[in-house]
Amino acid sequence: MKKVGNSSCNDGALLRMGLNDNKAGMQGLDKEKINKIIMEATKGSRFYENELKKDQQVNQRIEKMMQLKEKITTQQLLKAQLQVDKLVIELEQSRNLSSTIVHIDMDAFYAAVEMRDNPELKEKPIAVGSMSMLVREILTEYDPNFMPMGLDEAYLNITEHLEKRLNWPEDKRRFFFNTERTTEKGGYSSSPVLFEDNTLLMDDHPEQRDQSVANSVVFGTSAEEVVKEIRFRIEQKTQLTASAGIAPNTMLAKMCSDRNKPNGQCRVAPERQAVLDFLKDLPIRKVPGIGKVTEKMLKALGIVTCSELYQQRALLSLLFSEASWRNFLDISLGLGSTHLEKDGERKSMSTERTFSEINTAEDQYSLCRELCRDLAQELQKEGLKGKTVTLKLKNVNFEVKTRASTVLSSVSTEEEIFAVAKDLLGTEIDSVAPHPLRIRLMGVRVSGFLSEEEKKYQQKSITSFLKSGKEISFLRLHAGKSNPECFTKNSEASPRGSFFDKKRAARQLNSENPPNETVGKQLFHDKKSSAHFVEETKKVTDLQNSNMCKIFTCPVCFEEQSSNNLEELNRHIDECLSGSLVKDTMEIPKNDNSRESTLNFLPQIKSENVDECQNKVDQLAGTDQSACTSDSCTSSSTEKFTQIISDKPHRERQPSNLSDIARNVCMKQCLLPKRISEDNEDLFEKTVHTEETSSSCFFEAKGDSVLVCPVCNSEQKTNSLVSFNKHVDVCLNKGLIQELTEKKDFPKTYNTENSNRVGGLIRGQQCTNPSQGTKRSGLTTSQSVSKKAKSSNSKNTIDMFFK
DNA sequence: GCGGATCAC
DNA sequence: TATGGTGATCCGC
Numbered sequence: 001m002k003k004v005g006n007s008s009c010n011d012g013a014l015l016r017m018g019l020n021d022n023k024a025g026m027q028g029l030d031k032e033k034i035n036k037i038i039m040e041a042t043k044g045s046r047f048y049e050n051e052l053k054k055d056q057q058v059n060q061r062i063e064k065m066m067q068l069k070e071k072i073t074t075q076q077l078l079k080a081q082l083q084v085d086k087l088v089i090e091l092e093q094s095r096n097l098s099s100t101i102v103h104i105d106m107d108a109f110y111a112a113v114e115m116r117d118n119p120e121l122k123e124k125p126i127a128v129g130s131m132s133m134l135v136r137e138i139l140t141e142y143d144p145n146f147m148p149m150g151l152d153e154a155y156l157n158i159t160e161h162l163e164k165r166l167n168w169p170e171d172k173r174r175f176f177f178n179t180e181r182t183t184e185k186g187g188y189s190s191s192p193v194l195f196e197d198n199t200l201l202m203d204d205h206p207e208q209r210d211q212s213v214a215n216s217v218v219f220g221t222s223a224e225e226v227v228k229e230i231r232f233r234i235e236q237k238t239q240l241t242a243s244a245g246i247a248p249n250t251m252l253a254k255m256c257s258d259r260n261k262p263n264g265q266c267r268v269a270p271e272r273q274a275v276l277d278f279l280k281d282l283p284i285r286k287v288p289g290i291g292k293v294t295e296k297m298l299k300a301l302g303i304v305t306c307s308e309l310y311q312q313r314a315l316l317s318l319l320f321s322e323a324s325w326r327n328f329l330d331i332s333l334g335l336g337s338t339h340l341e342k343d344g345e346r347k348s349m350s351t352e353r354t355f356s357e358i359n360t361a362e363d364q365y366s367l368c369r370e371l372c373r374d375l376a377q378e379l380q381k382e383g384l385k386g387k388t389v390t391l392k393l394k395n396v397n398f399e400v401k402t403r404a405s406t407v408l409s410s411v412s413t414e415e416e417i418f419a420v421a422k423d424l425l426g427t428e429i430d431s432v433a434p435h436p437l438r439i440r441l442m443g444v445r446v447s448g449f450l451s452e453e454e455k456k457y458q459q460k461s462i463t464s465f466l467k468s469g470k471e472i473s474f475l476r477l478h479a480g481k482s483n484p485e486c487f488t489k490n491s492e493a494s495p496r497g498s499f500f501d502k503k504r505a506a507r508q509l510n511s512e513n514p515p516n517e518t519v520g521k522q523l524f525h526d527k528k529s530s531a532h533f534v535e536e537t538k539k540v541t542d543l544q545n546s547n548m549c550k551i552f553t554c555p556v557c558f559e560e561q562s563s564n565n566l567e568e569l570n571r572h573i574d575e576c577l578s579g580s581l582v583k584d585t586m587e588i589p590k591n592d593n594s595r596e597s598t599l600n601f602l603p604q605i606k607s608e609n610v611d612e613c614q615n616k617v618d619q620l621a622g623t624d625q626s627a628c629t630s631d632s633c634t635s636s637s638t639e640k641f642t643q644i645i646s647d648k649p650h651r652e653r654q655p656s657n658l659s660d661i662a663r664n665v666c667m668k669q670c671l672l673p674k675r676i677s678e679d680n681e682d683l684f685e686k687t688v689h690t691e692e693t694s695s696s697c698f699f700e701a702k703g704d705s706v707l708v709c710p711v712c713n714s715e716q717k718t719n720s721l722v723s724f725n726k727h728v729d730v731c732l733n734k735g736l737i738q739e740l741t742e743k744k745d746f747p748k749t750y751n752t753e754n755s756n757r758v759g760g761l762i763r764g765q766q767c768t769n770p771s772q773g774t775k776r777s778g779l780t781t782s783q784s785v786s787k788k789a790k791s792s793n794s795k796n797t798i799d800m801f802f803k
Numbered sequence: 804g805c806g807g808a809t810c811a812c
Numbered sequence: 813t814a815t816g817g818t819g820a821t822c823c824g825c
Binding site for chain 1: 814815816817818819820821822823
């Protein structure tokens, strides 16, 4: 009785694997083939091992349950019996047999569609679609509120239809065979048997087929007839057969539709005894909601059929949770929903993808962003914003992990979702460091949607304003863990790279691993920086984001400064600025305060400009300032920002209208407008081109409007800060090139140099992970990954073939 | 609220 | 044979 743990299962697995090895060895294949086979076997076993593991977990649950069962006394059981039976009486009293529920189930839907869609049949005019299409076209006539369940199933409540139908004349219940299809297109001559009782019409009067009446069928008024009619019409419409169940509630209807599959129907009469008879020997596994695990657990208790479920009701009430045993009781009594509840509001939305192993943080972050992008798109289609972001990961051993984070303000855009997801991902990457995180699936989910009521209170935020067409990237403060901004970015906005971007990218090539870093970490860094570098040189990025790490990176020497001491940081930066590296190539604009010059070089907004900028943006966005509430999150992160980049004495900050965005990222991040790309030029001009210039305009525009490039020292004949910035960037790039070439071969083109340096690393990467060979372009969407998975599948197929 | 797990389709 | 993607729910913590 107690022998639940199943060791023979494990033996079986080992046997299987051993056999594979034997096979491989005996065929004397060359090394490559053997390796492939081993790979396959390992892959298979990983999955299988995980299945075994899960199975063992279930066994443990069963073990626990059985131990609990052993402790149950007769007394307890009797008491439970009394209580449960009291409930049974109540349930019986509330039993409702007055509804007629129909469950329609398309037979072998996918296979059938595929068959039907094969080239040979392709020319046929067939309306294929989901149940919701048959909604519209057929099912609504029987129940305007019918409930589609996926593509191939639907519930209908035909109670009302039956009443009306009683008075219908025959003509209203007459339906015609679709002869058009068979005659006009010629191909579809052999009409399949539609249902059991149509032989009379089909066989006895073939000569009258073309006459309309003979070419039709009249259905009766009973529930069975209605369902036959529905199935008839579905088949005429789609050429696909359907099975159906008729019963007083949804659960019974569903189980019933399964009984005469395929192309059949079945009814449970609306009588208590009929219901109980139907259930008597029905395996519990047939019950919707009882899956593999529950089946196994109940089987351990000797419960296989629904009547046994009823017999053991007292015991079950002691072993399972209230919700569970109550459900069991409903099942065993044949009780279920007698009306079709309208689909409630969606509770979550997610997207996930399976792929061949991805083990570099770089790829993982960019995949994560891609998922966020896809998800954001879908969310916005439905106008949904959620407060909880969940990251799902499945490692190469098929172990699934979910990590969730709930933020104070709801998220819906790619940036907002990614801001949360990337942290979750970063934590997971860090948690296995120095080993790489080896995953085969990643998913992102958003849940905790705002109710309609809550949506009303959503103030029009800078986010929505910007999202309406003018996307600006923002600076972020985030914890000093793996920094996704170092290698992922919003690839759609592709602005040009600034000096700092490129400088950082270049620096990363040589950087940053202390000698004691492990091999794994080293690998990771190399990859991230190499790939990053490639992208950096091509597009403008949001890399400045990463300047806001708690681990502060000096924008001049690009060394990480872990100190939070502002004085120290600024001193360091000043030293750098006055040092050799920069002073040779550029003139530092001097203000009355050297600190100010430091700030001017940061690709960030000066703290005192934040509100100014923000106000202007808000004004443009028509933001209701009064609706803006002070938010501790906002102000605290803003304070951090202030402390890091400015030595201004801390002042009490007015609650600014950063509110929405800042709340979105909650305490972890602070979002501020960053350097604005050309794409946003007009916005830029409107919002920041003022006498109090933001440092997002790289260098200050002087009052006299004469712009002098601090690099080449020449006057620039432009009033546009954007144009000016372009020029400065170009100048700075020259400096970078010089540095990269170690001041040799200055004329050497940037790209050439670049590709030389990156090439080796990329090759190294490909060596490590061949599947990563083709890089996604920024615009590539899910398909690319799907393709990846597919190609690996086809590889497997080929391997199988060679086996 | 989080994370693992189960289930359906 | 190996094992997808999306959404919901439950349970224990």
